[in-house]
Amino acid sequence: MEATLDRPAFFVGGEWRDPSGGEAAEVLEAATGKALGNAALAASADIDAGVAAAREALRGPWGGTTGAERAEVIRRFGAALKARGRDTAQLVSRENGMPRALSMGANGFAPAIMFDYYAGLAAGLDADDVRHGPLARIRVRRGPVGVIAAITPWNYPQALAAMKIAPALAAGCTIVLKPSPETALDAYAFAEAAAEAGLPPGVLNVLPGGREAGAYLVEHPGVDKVAFTGSTAAGRAIGEVCGRLLRPVTLELGGKSAALVAEDADLDVFLAALPEVSLANNGQTCHASTRILAPRSRYAEIVDAVTDTVKALRVGDPLEKNTQIGPLVSAAQRERVLAHVDAGRRSGARLTAGGSIPADHSEGWFVEPTVFADVENTSPIAREEIFGPVLVVTPYSDEDEAVALANDSEYGLGGTVWTADQERRGPGGTDRDRHGRCQPLRPGRPGPVRRGQGQRARAGARTRGPHPLRRAEVRLPASGGPMTSIDTTTEPAALLERRGHVAVVTLNRPKAMNAVNAALSVAAGAALEQAQQDPEVRVVVITGAGRGFCAGADLKELAKGNRIDDREHPEWGFGGIVQHWIGKPVIAAVNGYAMGGGTEIMLSCDLAVIDETASLGLPEVKRGLFAAAGGVIRLQRQIPLKIALETILTGEPMSAARAYELGLVNRVAPQGTALDVALELAELIAANAPLSVQQSKRVVHETWSAGSDWGPETWAINRDAVKVVFTSRDAKEGPTAFAEKREPVWEGR
Secondary structure, eight states: OOGGGOBOSEEETTEEEOOSSOOEEEEEOTTTOOEEEEEEOOOHHHHHHHHHHHHHHHHSGGGGOOHHHHHHHHHHHHHHHHHTHHHHHHHHHHHHOOOHHHHIIIIIIHHHHHHHHHHHHHTTSSSOEEEEOSSSEEEEEEEEOOEEEEEOOSSSHHHHHHHHHHHHHHTTOEEEEEOOGGGTTTTHHHHHHHHHHTOOTTSEEEOOOOHHHHHHHHHOTTOOEEEEESOHHHHHHHHHHHHHHTOOEEEEOOOOOEEEEOTTOOHHHHHHHHHHHHHGGGGOOTTOOOEEEEEGGGHHHHHHHHHHHHHTSOBOOTTSTTOSBOOOSOHHHHHHHHHHHHHHHHTTOEEEEOOSOOTTOOSSSOOOOEEEESOOTTSHHHHSOOOSSEEEEEEESSHHHHHHHHHOSSOOSOEEEEOSOTTOOTTTTGGGSOOSSEEEEETTEEOOOOOOOOSSTTSOOOOSSSGGGEEEEEEOTTTOOEEEEEOOOOOOSEEEEEETTEEEEEEOOGGGTTOBOHHHHHHHHHHHHHHHHOTTOOEEEEEESTTEEEOOBOHHHHHTTOOOSBTTBTTOTTHHIIIIIOOSOEEEEEOSEEETHHHHHHHHSSEEEEETTOEEEOGGGGGTOOOHHHHHHHHHHHSOHHHHHHHHHHOOOEEHHHHHHTTSOSEEEOTTOHHHHHHHHHHHHHTSOHHHHHHHHHHHHHHHHHOSSOOHHHHHHHHHHHHHHHTSHHHHHHHHHHHTTSOOOOOOO
8 A cells, every 4th residue: 555645634624633533544545446645534623623613714904805816726736736737547446447548638637627617607706697677676796605515426536626716715615525535535636736726714615424424524604605416315314404404405416327229320320329328437427328218110229239339348457548337336235236237137127248357356345347237127227327338228119118218217417318310409309308408419419418407206407517605695776685695607718518529618798799708718618629639539510699690799798898818828829729739630610700809710620611691800900909819810821911911901891702712711612501510511521530620730730830831840840740640550551451351440549
């Protein structure tokens, strides 16, 4: 056991505090069952100290900070998490068995991205909102809820803790974090990052503990709100307590999601996504689509295909790069999963894959990925959350029965629908699917995810926003007296979806024509960085929500003297990220109005598709502004100098047809189809060897910047790319596949 992994103290009031008692948890490595470290467990006296420190911090300087001041601290916090992200991700994999590739995203990068996102939101929380009521104008003033009890599980410990800590900090709250004993060691990354970022003492307190500590924290009189992620049984008990105390609570609980495979589904697409959609984190994922609903007309085909796919999954050490299924978190969890498997056998279901402990993995807590066919929807294995690598396949006769089966569950957290029909939203429309998160899918293009509050008693509550963690005071200007509390909701300023190997970043301020403010700047930058870090993403598409692509800088914000860029990266301007940070091809899907900064974004992308009704332009001179490097330099490099000068100096718009004529865009799409055309282009590119594609992009841009002459610099750029590509595995796979007359399988290395 490594002594450095022992955590004998708690982080309370900005200091390391010895526990009041002697109870500790021995954390075992999931892959070996051997001791990984020890962590002190909090008793009631320790919880008292943590809550007292949080209340004191709320009354101190932190309680008087502005949103902009908090944003600076949150950004430093995120940077500190990012700096230790790789080590944290590896530690989590050792604690709970999460495969390394997934852990790098969920525990290594996601927390930092979450903190950056909420730092952007924090800056906008200070402004009052004036509304027109029936009798008078109403002023809405937002303030922190107070002390947050954040209780997190062991399956995605870093990401789920970040979803609670970051929005709470943005709203000005203070936090007592109680992580699960199974993953107590990695939780201290938040304590270390908080200290490094200069978070005031007591704003974040970290106290690992068991069920008793959690129950005590939930009922503590010094807590103002509870945020819990975990089992449905525990969530129901917490909900009852908070209801009795009239204490706000956010619950994210269990699931038993369905993957509804339509009769026209492309089975290859479904099978390629199966490990991610249904078996992520070894099945230890609340929204995993573990119930597969298959049409009777293709039932045998689907059962055989799912069985073969699951049997072929690589089971092994979660730290190995190619591992797809790792161990479960503990011996107790393995016994629980195997008990469900035994119940499945007794129910009369047909076991087609797995069902036991792998013969070559006697150490650790491994379970073979398992498939049951011919499962009745009344069977316990179809109704109870197993939380392990176990799938069940159930047949349906028609779409009505498919929807009925999907909805016949006590859970309602999520679901997926697989169909080849581009216009289809699921059988009869996914509005018939009573789940909080439903994702219609078609070949190569997962549709947008509807996120939100679950539809059942056992579903999850709204998360990933600051609004559940803050209270708004409503005041009438005449009297100034408090009237009532209201709940406000705001959509994220940028959205990220992965559609096969294509990531779609959507600028999401449609009412402002997606004009860039600080929140959009940070959120879009974080989304692009996440797409860059995701090894499955090969091409990125940027588009806008609503009728516009991007109206450029938010002039209302500029008029107020507010910044609209990322304070940590003032050179952000989209182009800097796209051209200097994103090594993957980026396509602009210009779906509408794109002026000023919107044109600059398009110019910075590698390729562009424009709606036939859209217009471009750099109108900055009409507003007394300057197009800056993003417009002035990029435009004159892509079209003749005199035309560039006319466009810049007159500020007049340019039609889509003119942009195509000048070579500024690759394709003009029929009205309303810019994103579809861009996705088709992205899929063509994504089908090629990713390493070769990325090196080709790099060489084109770098040699273009260096000039057209074949000098030493240009030759060196080309030589480096040749060395990288021709020594890769893909360079061997391509010719081999051609000689064997088969499609190549790219590894991207």
